[in-house]
Amino acid sequence: MVKVGVAGYGVIGQRLADGVARQKDMELVGIADLAPTISIRALKEKGMPYDLYLVDGADKSKFDAARIPYKGSFGDLIGKVDIMLDSSPGGVGAKNKELYAKAGVKAVFQGGEQNSVADVFFHGYANYEKGLGANYLKLTSCNTTGLIRSVDCLDRKFGIERVAITIVRRVADPGDYHRGLTNALQLEKAPTHQAVDLETIMTHVKATGILVHTPVTHGHFITVVAHGKKKISREMALEAFKSHDRIRVVKIEDGFLGNASFFRFARDLGLPRADMYEIGLWEDSIVETGDDIMYGIHIPQESVTIPETMDAIRASLKMQSDSASGTAETNKYLNLGYWRKDYK
Ligand SMILES: NC(=O)c1ccc[n+]([C@@H]2O[C@H](COP(=O)([O-])OP(=O)(O)OC[C@H]3O[C@@H](n4cnc5c(N)ncnc54)[C@H](O)[C@@H]3O)[C@@H](O)[C@H]2O)c1
Structure with missing residues (x-):
C-alpha cells in the first residue's frame, strides 16, 4: 500500500x-x-x-x-x-x-x-x-490538463501536428472573494501558457492561443482548432472522444447549454462539492474547417x-x-x- x-x-x-x-x-x-x-x-x-x-x-x-x-x-x-x-x-x-x-x-x-x-x-x-x-x-494546470486530454485523444488515434485554442477562463472559484465583484473581460498577452505547456509535454505538436478572463466561476471553456497528420472528420473525432474515459460527450438538446449546466448536473448527481473529474465536450461543437477539426470543451477547474x-x-x-x-x-x-x- x-x-x-x-x-x-x-x-x-x-x-x-x-x-x-x-x-x-x-x-x-x-x-x-x-x-x-x-x-x-x-x-x-x-x-x-x-x-x-x-x-x-x-x-x-x-x-x-x-x-x-x-x-x-x-x-x-x-x-x-x-x-x-x-x-x-x-x-x-x-x-x-x-x-x-x-x-x-x-x-x-x-x-x-x-x-x-x-x-x-x-x-x-x-x-x-x-x-x-x-x-x-x-x-x-486545470485548463492544460483538460486540453491535453482531448488533443492526446485525437493524437493517439490520428496524429496531431498543430492546434490553436481560445480559452474563456473563469475568473475565480465559487467561494472566492479576492477577485472582487467583476463585470468585465480581460485579455492576456498571447500565446497563453496552456498552449506553451501543451507544446512542452506533447513536443511533436505546435500550439498557440489566446486567453480571456471572464467573470464566471463554474468552469473554463476552451475552443480547439486541431490540424491532424491526415484529415480528421467530424465522425472520427466524435468516435474518439466518446471512447475516452475522462471525456463526457454531451448534447445541447439534452440540456447541456453551457458551463452552468455541468455544475447543475454534477449537483444533481450528488457528487461531493459538485466535483466532476471528467471534462465536458459538446457533440454540437465539433465542426470541420478545411482540413482542420474544431471543438469546444468545459473544464471543471477545481476537480479536473x-x-x-x-x-x-x-x-x-x-x-x-x-x-x-x-x-x-x-x-x-x-x-x-x-x-x-x-x-x-
Ligand atoms: N483553484 C483551482 O481551480 C486550481 C486548479 C488547478 C490547479 N490549481 C493549483 O493548485 C495549487 C493550490 O491552489 P488552490 O486553489 O487549492 O489554493 P487554496 O488557496 O485554495 O489552498 C491552499 C491551501 O494551502 C494552505 N497553506 C498555506 N501555506 C501553506 C504551507 N506552507 N504548507 C502547506 N499548506 C499551506 C492554505 O491555508 C490553504 O488551505 C496551486 O498551485 C494552484 O495553481 C488550482
Missing part, C-alpha cells in the same frame, strides 16, 4: 485527499495546513476523516480555540509517507520541496508552481512513461487535475508501467467512463 500525504487542504488539496482515499491501492496518511480555514473547519465537523498535521508557522492556539485536533507536525507527516501531493499556494511548494528532499520523499506539485520545481512536467495520458520513477513531478495527479503517484512509484494501465487503474477507482455505455 502506497502511503500518501497532502500539503495544503484548500480547493485542490481537499479534492486530492478524497481522490487518494478512493484509490484502494493507496493510503491517505494525512493532510497538512497552516490555518483553521473553512475547509479545515468543515473537516472537523465531518469528524476528522483525515488526520491533520500542522505546517511550520501554524498558530496552534487558533486550532485549539476551534477544538480542531491535530496529529503532529509537517515533518511527522513527511516522515510517514512515500509521496507528498503539494497543493499549497503557488510558490510555497518550492519551499516545501526542501523538506521533502531532506526526508528523501517524492512529491507531486500543482500548476501554480514553476516548472523548475519538478523533474517532469506531467500528464497521465500524454507522458506517463516520462514520470516513471521520477522523484518530483508537476501537474499541468485530480485523476492525473493520481496517475502521477502511479508513475512516480512505478505502480503501473505505462499510461494505459496507470490511467485505467485510476479511472477504475474514481468510477470514470461509466456513462459511455448510455451515450447514443
Whole structure:
C-alpha cells in the first residue's frame, strides 16, 4: 500500500485527499495546513476523516480555540509517507520541496508552481512513461490538463501536428472573494501558457492561443482548432472522444447549454462539492474547417487535475508501467467512463 500525504487542504488539496482515499491501492496518511480555514473547519465537523498535521508557522492556539485536533507536525507527516501531493499556494511548494528532499520523499506539485520545481512536467495520458520513477513531478494546470486530454485523444488515434485554442477562463472559484465583484473581460498577452505547456509535454505538436478572463466561476471553456497528420472528420473525432474515459460527450438538446449546466448536473448527481473529474465536450461543437477539426470543451477547474495527479503517484512509484494501465487503474477507482455505455 502506497502511503500518501497532502500539503495544503484548500480547493485542490481537499479534492486530492478524497481522490487518494478512493484509490484502494493507496493510503491517505494525512493532510497538512497552516490555518483553521473553512475547509479545515468543515473537516472537523465531518469528524476528522483525515488526520491533520500542522505546517511550520501554524498558530496552534487558533486550532485549539476551534477544538480542531491535530496529529503532529509537517515533518511527522513527511516522515510517514512515500509521496507528498503539494497543493499549497503557488510558490510555497518550492519551499516545501526542501523538506521533502531532506526526508528523501517524492512529491507531486500543482500548476501554480514553476516548472523548475519538478523533474517532469506531467500528464497521465500524454507522458506517463516520462514520470516513471521520477522523484518530483508537476501537474499541468486545470485548463492544460483538460486540453491535453482531448488533443492526446485525437493524437493517439490520428496524429496531431498543430492546434490553436481560445480559452474563456473563469475568473475565480465559487467561494472566492479576492477577485472582487467583476463585470468585465480581460485579455492576456498571447500565446497563453496552456498552449506553451501543451507544446512542452506533447513536443511533436505546435500550439498557440489566446486567453480571456471572464467573470464566471463554474468552469473554463476552451475552443480547439486541431490540424491532424491526415484529415480528421467530424465522425472520427466524435468516435474518439466518446471512447475516452475522462471525456463526457454531451448534447445541447439534452440540456447541456453551457458551463452552468455541468455544475447543475454534477449537483444533481450528488457528487461531493459538485466535483466532476471528467471534462465536458459538446457533440454540437465539433465542426470541420478545411482540413482542420474544431471543438469546444468545459473544464471543471477545481476537480479536473485530480485523476492525473493520481496517475502521477502511479508513475512516480512505478505502480503501473505505462499510461494505459496507470490511467485505467485510476479511472477504475474514481468510477470514470461509466456513462459511455448510455451515450447514443
Ligand atoms: N483553484 C483551482 O481551480 C486550481 C486548479 C488547478 C490547479 N490549481 C493549483 O493548485 C495549487 C493550490 O491552489 P488552490 O486553489 O487549492 O489554493 P487554496 O488557496 O485554495 O489552498 C491552499 C491551501 O494551502 C494552505 N497553506 C498555506 N501555506 C501553506 C504551507 N506552507 N504548507 C502547506 N499548506 C499551506 C492554505 O491555508 C490553504 O488551505 C496551486 O498551485 C494552484 O495553481 C488550482
